Amino acid sequence: MTTRQEGQYKAVPESLAVVQALVNTQYGQGRYAHTELTSPEQLRAWLVGYGLLKEGEPVSEGDLRRVLQLREALRSLLRANVEKEVLTSPIGVLNHLASAAPLKVRFHDDGRGTLEPDIAGVDGALASLIGEVFTAMINGTWGRLKVCRYERCQKAFYDTSKNRSGVWCSMARCGSRQKARAYRHRSRVAQD
Ligand SMILES: [Zn+2]
Numbered sequence: 034m035t036t037r038q039e040g041q042y043k044a045v046p047e048s049l050a051v052v053q054a055l056v057n058t059q060y061g062q063g064r065y066a067h068t069e070l071t072s073p074e075q076l077r078a079w080l081v082g083y084g085l086l087k088e089g090e091p092v093s094e095g096d097l098r099r100v101l102q103l104r105e106a107l108r109s110l111l112r113a114n115v116e117k118e119v120l121t122s123p124i125g126v127l128n129h130l131a132s133a134a135p136l137k138v139r140f141h142d143d144g145r146g147t148l149e150p151d152i153a154g155v156d157g158a159l160a161s162l163i164g165e166v167f168t169a170m171i172n173g174t175w176g177r178l179k180v181c182r183y184e185r186c187q188k189a190f191y192d193t194s195k196n197r198s199g200v201w202c203s204m205a206r207c208g209s210r211q212k213a214r215a216y217r218h219r220s221r222v223a224q225d
Pocket residue numbers: 181182183186187188201202203207
């Protein structure tokens with residue numbers, strides 16, 4: 034791998050940043066919880082903000098449900114990038130959502146081709162997100178997008194480490210918390 038290619042992994046690619054942002058509309062538990070997208074109005078503002086929906090297009094409760102289904106299915110897939118085991122449960126959800134989210138190939142003036150939604154509205158936004166996931170799987174960046182191994186966090190992060198071995202969104206915060214929990218657990222077991 035050349036230095037220039039390594040340099041490309043310093044930050045999450047723009048196309049995957051939106052997928053990461055979607056997953057991170059929810060993470061953490063208790064007082065560390067972060068929660069967005071609790072109403073169709075919030076979802077509309079979020080999608081418009083990321084250029085996935087045109088201003089004024091309708092967003093229903095059903096749309097919100099489907100986007101949250103996609104978010105949690107993607108979180109499960111990203112967990113597999115840390116735990117190296119493929120969970121079958123999100124696959125059915127993803128296939129179901131993808132079947133209603135048609136994509137087409139579009140070639141640009143610079144000769145590049147991209148996948149674009151072939152449908153308007155929130156269906157198009159779902160198609161766009163699914164297209165970004167698929168494209169990242171092909172170009173090799175997908176394996177670097179992960180969710181934090183600390184089960185009370187589960188925040189999506191982009192692993193920039195050379196050997197792709199990162200498992201915490203933050204070693205200082207989540208890595209040490211998990212280790213402290215494991216230590217307490219071990220000492221409890223030892224006392225029993
Ligand atoms: Zn974390």
